[in-house]
Amino acid sequence: DISLPKPVRVRLDVTDPAIIKLRTPESDEAGTRVRVLGRVHRARAQKDVVFITLTDGYGYLQCVLTDARRAPPKQHAPNDRELHADFFEIIGKAAGDKEAITTRVAPDADPQTLYDNRHLVLRGETSSSVMKVRAATLRAFRKAFEETRMLEVTPPAMVQTQVEGGSTLFGFDYYGENAYLTQSSQLYLETCLPSLGDVYCVCPSFRAEKSLTRRHLSEYTHIEAELDFITFTDLLDHLEDVICRVIDYTLAEPEIAGYIKQLNPDFKPPSRPFRRMKYDDAIQWLIEHEIPNEEGQPHQFGDDIAEAAERRMTDIINQPIFLTHFPANIKAFYMKKAPEDRRVTESVDVLMPGVGEIVGGSMRMDDWDELMAAYKHEGMDPSPYYWYTDQRKYGTSPHGGYGLGLERFLAWLCARYTVRDCSLYPRYTGRCTP
Ligand code: 4AD
Numbered sequence: 001d002i003s004l005p006k007p008v009r010v011r012l013d014v015t016d017p018a019i020i021k022l023r024t025p026e027s028d029e030a031g032t033r034v035r036v037l038g039r040v041h042r043a044r045a046q047k048d049v050v051f052i053t054l055t056d057g058y059g060y061l062q063c064v065l066t067d068a069r070r071a072p073p074k075q076h077a078p079n080d081r082e083l084h085a086d087f088f089e090i091i092g093k094a095a096g097d098k099e100a101i102t103t104r105v106a107p108d109a110d111p112q113t114l115y116d117n118r119h120l121v122l123r124g125e126t127s128s129s130v131m132k133v134r135a136a137t138l139r140a141f142r143k144a145f146e147e148t149r150m151l152e153v154t155p156p157a158m159v160q161t162q163v164e165g166g167s168t169l170f171g172f173d174y175y176g177e178n179a180y181l182t183q184s185s186q187l188y189l190e191t192c193l194p195s196l197g198d199v200y201c202v203c204p205s206f207r208a209e210k211s212l213t214r215r216h217l218s219e220y221t222h223i224e225a226e227l228d229f230i231t232f233t234d235l236l237d238h239l240e241d242v243i244c245r246v247i248d249y250t251l252a253e254p255e256i257a258g259y260i261k262q263l264n265p266d267f268k269p270p271s272r273p274f275r276r277m278k279y280d281d282a283i284q285w286l287i288e289h290e291i292p293n294e295e296g297q298p299h300q301f302g303d304d305i306a307e308a309a310e311r312r313m314t315d316i317i318n319q320p321i322f323l324t325h326f327p328a329n330i331k332a333f334y335m336k337k338a339p340e341d342r343r344v345t346e347s348v349d350v351l352m353p354g355v356g357e358i359v360g361g362s363m364r365m366d367d368w369d370e371l372m373a374a375y376k377h378e379g380m381d382p383s384p385y386y387w388y389t390d391q392r393k394y395g396t397s398p399h400g401g402y403g404l405g406l407e408r409f410l411a412w413l414c415a416r417y418t419v420r421d422c423s424l425y426p427r428y429t430g431r432c433t434p
Contacts, residue, residue, distance in 0.1 A: 022059035023255075036061060036083060040094070041123075054083075057128075063088075118425055119434055129259035130414050130422055136256040137410060138202065140249035141223055144242050150198040150225060155188035157204060161384050163187055164332055168207040170218075181206035184403055187334075187388045189226035190364060193399055194391075200225040205403070212429050213307060214418035215355060215408055219427040223409075226401035232338075232346040232363050235400045236322055239350060239359065240274050243320070250413070264415035274320045279305075279344065282323055286313060304330045311356040321351040333374045336363040336400070346400070352412040355419075361402025368392035 017033040038056035045051075050065040063083040094101065105117045105124075114121050121127050145152070160177070162169055163184040170181040185201050192199040205222035227238060247269045251257045260267055277285070286299040286309055293299045294306045305313075305323075314321060325344040328337060335345035350359035365371045371392055375382040382389060410422035420426040425434060 022054070022056045022061045030081065034083070036063075037091075039123075115420070115426065115431060116434070122424070126263070127421065129263060130410065130416065131424065133250065133256055133259050133263070133414055134406070134410055134422065136250050136253055137246060137406065137413070140246040141200075141202070141242070143249055144245040145200045145225065147245070148198070148238070148242070150200045150227075151192075151196050153189070153192055153196065153199050153201050155182070155185035155201055155203060157182050157206075161187060161388070162380075163334075164207075168209055170206045170208045183207060184222060185224050186226065186401060186403065187385075189224055189401060190391055190399065191387065193226060193228040193397065194395065198225070198227045202406075209429060214420070215307070215411065217407060217419055217423060217426055217428050218432075220419070220423070221406035222403050223406055224401065224403040226399065228399045229397055230363075230400055231398070232324075232348075232400065235346075235361060235363065235402070236276065236324070236348060239322070239348070239361065239402060240272060243350070244269070244272060247413070260413060264413065267413065267415070270320045274322050274350075275317065276322045276324060278325045279323060279327065280325065282313065289313070289316065302327050302329065307356060310351060311354075314351040314353050314356055318353050320353075323349045323351055331362070333378045333380065334362075334364050334371070336365050337370075348402070350404075352408075354415065355408050355412045358408040358412060359402050359404045361400065363398065363400035366392060366396045366398055368396070 017035050019035045019037060022036060022038060036054060036056070038054040038061070040052050041055040041060060042053040043050060048066060052063045052065060054061045054063050061081065061083055063085050065085050065088065097103070101120050101123065105114060105120050109117075122131065142152070158174065158179050159182045160174075160179050162180065163182075163186055168183060172179055172181070182203075182205055184205055185203055189199050189201060200223065202221065202223050204219050206219050207216070209216040209218060225238075225242075227235065230238075251260065251269065280301060282305065283299045283301055283303070286293075286305070289312075291299070291309050291312050293303050293309065299305070299309070324347065325338055325341070326347045326349070327343055328335065328345050331345050331347050335347050338344045338346050346363035348359070348361050349357045350361075352358050365374060368389065371389060372382060375385065405419070407419035407422040410416065411419050414422065416422055420428060
């Protein structure tokens with residue numbers, strides 16, 4: 001609603017100036033005539049000068065519109081560059097007053113209103129920076145995996161088996177048969193090892209989570225990897241290596257490092273090696289620090305360490321933790337038991353300060369008889385899993401892998417309170433729109 005000065009029309013050069021994108025300026029752009037196309041992000045009027053911050057999704061540019069023939073006051077402009085507009089054209093005016101974006105998504109609006117207007121919130125600097133860090137993180141994971149000679153595959157999202165327990169399955173009717181949205185691509189990745197070597201995938205996973213927490217989504221981006229002929233120690237070393245590479249590659253992009261600095265000024269890449277802590281020692285730690293379990297009782301061996309306790313421990317320790325060797329009774333059916341103590345599994349959760357668990361992984365049961373016994377123990381009908389069980393029948397191998405929730409990784413890297421703000425259009429209990 002700022003009244004714009006009358007643009008001064010200047011005769012254009014014989015050839016129109018080139019259209020540029022507002023990314024980091026090329027030095028040879030300085031002092032040249034250019035055309036820019038974008039949206040007004042902010043506008044401010046001063047006497048006969050209007051300052052506009054224009055954005056095109058690549059960057060921001062301060063533009064000065066003036067109808068007076070005198071130099072505008074010196075201002076600090078983003079990227080230390082400024083466009084003095086001699087001509088402009090409005091392509092599509094934005095609604096103002098009560099309909100203005102800033103009214104609909106005022107910073108003090110309640111969270112539900114903000115999620116209803118996620119399409120507008122995404123235009124803000126904070127949300128768009130998180131999305132740019134997200135894209136850079138995905139690039140970094142792919143680069144790290146390719147460098148370690150892992151192959152990307154794309155398992156199906158529509159499946160007829162569960163991986164992480166029946167209680168969080170989304171079911172649907174598939175031509176008259178029961179089917180589910182996948183909880184994890186792990187079982188499919190395992191079937192790739194014999195012919196494709198180590199593999200990874202970046203796919204959505206779905207969980208019908210019953211409770212609303214700040215780190216649970218109904219649909220999330222799951223980065224999963226599976227490695228053949230490894231030991232449990234190899235798995236932990238690989239995980240540490242991949243996480244550190246991803247951080248290095250992300251911070252190596254100056255634009256992305258800038259967003260991370262803005263979002264999470266205190267971020268420091270974690271030092272190696274990561275702390276490795278057995279579940280049993282974590283239970284002792286929780287008892288010593290008087291952090292109770294969900295019933296308000298002191299923790300004891302066999303307890304599932306709940307979200308609140310896990311986060312308190314991680315925040316106090318304040319560094320990445322590899323929490324290993326969980327009891328078999330609180331973990332998934334496919335996990336391999338530790339040879340030295342068969343009460344526990346060769347399993348790992350990676351815990352990060354501020355978020356808690358960002359990775360779940362394990363070695364897999366590779367023995368046919370043991371796997372059949374595990375189905376029975378869990379009350380699972382083995383028949384839909386015939387293709388998974390066959391891996392143990394036709395040349396089994398010691399192998400393991402993990403799944404990392406991208407939104408949780410980003411909540412840690414970008415210091416977001418909730419994983420919802422790390423998803424383009426978050427889906428969680430009660431929300432499937434926009
Ligand atoms: O620990 P989870 O359930 O492990 C698996 O699904 C294994 N099958 C993965 C594998 O070994 N290939 O989930 C792995 C990770 C969690 O650590 C968490 O980061 C993320 O997936 N995750 C969720 N993220 C957001 N919302 C949810 N509801 C999530 N559930 C799991």
